[in-house]
Amino acid sequence: MITLKNLAERLNVSISTVSKALSDSDEISKETISRVKKLAGELNYQPNRVALSLKQNKTKTVGVIIPNILNRFFAMALYGIQNEATKLGYSIITCITNEQLVKEQESISLLSNGSVDGFIIAVSEETLLSSRIQHLQTLSEKRIPMIMFDRNLNDIECNKVIINDFKAAHEVTNMLINRGKKQIAFISTINDLNVGALRRIGYENAIKMSVLPDLNPMYLFIKKEDDYQGLIKNFLINNPNIDAIIAADNITGTITVNVAINMGYDIPKDISLIGFTDEVVSNLSIPKLSYIDQNAETIGENALRLLVNELNNKDLDNAYSTLKIPFTIVHKETTRSSI
């Protein structure tokens, strides 16, 4: 790598002159500035990032901690974070915790050695379940800028970016009720997560608040290691009166369409379906699954933007807030409105 020192030697000027010239200081003569810039351009000089970080005591790097990169929601959020970071001149160091508390603790500890200026975190499932949040509380106490997204811990004070999961589930449930559905079931593999619980409660709440007297909630909770197809099939067999299903996670909606079709159901005539997923997954079933788009990319962008904002105003003692990103209900083929 070419350094200021190299340039200074070649030009027979001092290092500080070169430094000032490159930043268009008016202490330096026009002529020197152009000489310096010319050579810097020719040699493709780039200021050493590490030296700058040390000098300015900020790395312009953000630590991003996510539970699972195979989950499309987090993958898209990461993409949003990354894009926005590039725009604002930041780099990101990503750590994937694989839903494990230990890895989350290690990642944060690892990056707390001056590697990053702040964190964007979606906590792991194990963290949520165990409520062992000392590592996050420490960050908060040290006033290290941090944004939590999607999975929210009420006990941690920091800025947050989420979607209104309660409202989303509530809204689609109401929509199904308004379309005359009598037995709306709720399938979830993420009931342990707070987002999963919020979706369930939104669903429950809409059912209970309905003016129709005979509506009752009906659930199928699936564990990660279970046989999804088998459980869903049994569920449908045991509950032949189901006429609508809300899938709380990324993939059970698709699997449910496949299972129902395989069992001979006419979708959406017999059963309407909607999931929390995205366009690509929607195309993986026939008929195509309707879905609630969580706008993951937007969530990521906003998380990064909020963090950078916090970094730039570290001295100001602003109150923390929670940003709710709007969701979008996308009607494909499993909730045709004519039915």
Add this chain to the structure above:
Amino acid sequence: MITLKNLAERLNVSISTVSKALSDSDEISKETISRVKKLAGELNYQPNRVALSLKQNKTKTVGVIIPNILNRFFAMALYGIQNEATKLGYSIITCITNEQLVKEQESISLLSNGSVDGFIIAVSEETLLSSRIQHLQTLSEKRIPMIMFDRNLNDIECNKVIINDFKAAHEVTNMLINRGKKQIAFISTINDLNVGALRRIGYENAIKMSVLPDLNPMYLFIKKEDDYQGLIKNFLINNPNIDAIIAADNITGTITVNVAINMGYDIPKDISLIGFTDEVVSNLSIPKLSYIDQNAETIGENALRLLVNELNNKDLDNAYSTLKIPFTIVHKETTRSSI
């Protein structure tokens, strides 16, 4: 952050004494060592990463450039890279190029300012198609350690990690031939990529080398923006004699199962299917899709390991090599062997 200077002041010793004590130098007395370590432990001292990087002229950070994080192959490879990096004490900075040449160039340029010690790259589709590889050649010429994986550029000299795509396609095609399939079709959305082409050629080659006289290749090439379901449906209608299909990419296998089922085919009795994908996607169709597992995580791990190896032996002038990671054929329900 707590620094050596802080510790030194509190202990009334010099900075270098603290530094040496923390690294168990035998220049320092046992007693001093334990005093220093005690305080360092209490205050949770962590050596400043940035200062270390500057001093040692290496960042222990790797730049990872991948085309698309929503592609499960790259997501899993990234996970493998990340895991192995953590084990070896490295961090990774990830850049997602979204298959765009410009973003790839920018990412590399951005990280070439001393941010990383080396690169792991899967080049973008646009780079492959345009053959504009100056940015990679520059890295190579500057002797910046770099590993290419999955998508291979023959013109770039560096260490590479790939799977034997030719052999994988060749092998499954032969398997289908041996099972008596007469009309094996090949569906691909990635014919533009070299991995896609290798899979196609492996398929072609197996067909042509077959001792059976009446075998002929048959293709459906789909573009990203096309209507997958519609094209596949037409393809099946127009070619009613197809009795086996190889899908070259991640998702068309699943879509093909769904389309065929929807058209009334009995799978795998009427048509055997196999794709290049993974366990989770396999579960998204009924019957479950058989697949060629590319062992993406292993690819990632090996890429990282090779890179670190190269970094540690930068002085030695080793020849470049290409590591081929074994693939695994996983028989699920769409290639039942009894048929």
Add this chain to the structure above:
DNA sequence: TTGAAAGCGCTAACAC
């Protein structure tokens, strides 16, 4: 208009 010097946090050669 230019240069010298200090300092960010750390290591290591050298001095005491």
Add this chain to the structure above:
DNA sequence: GTGTTAGCGCTTTCAA
């Protein structure tokens, strides 16, 4: 056994 010093690449204050 401990301390002083230089230097990694850079910015910035102060001196010339």
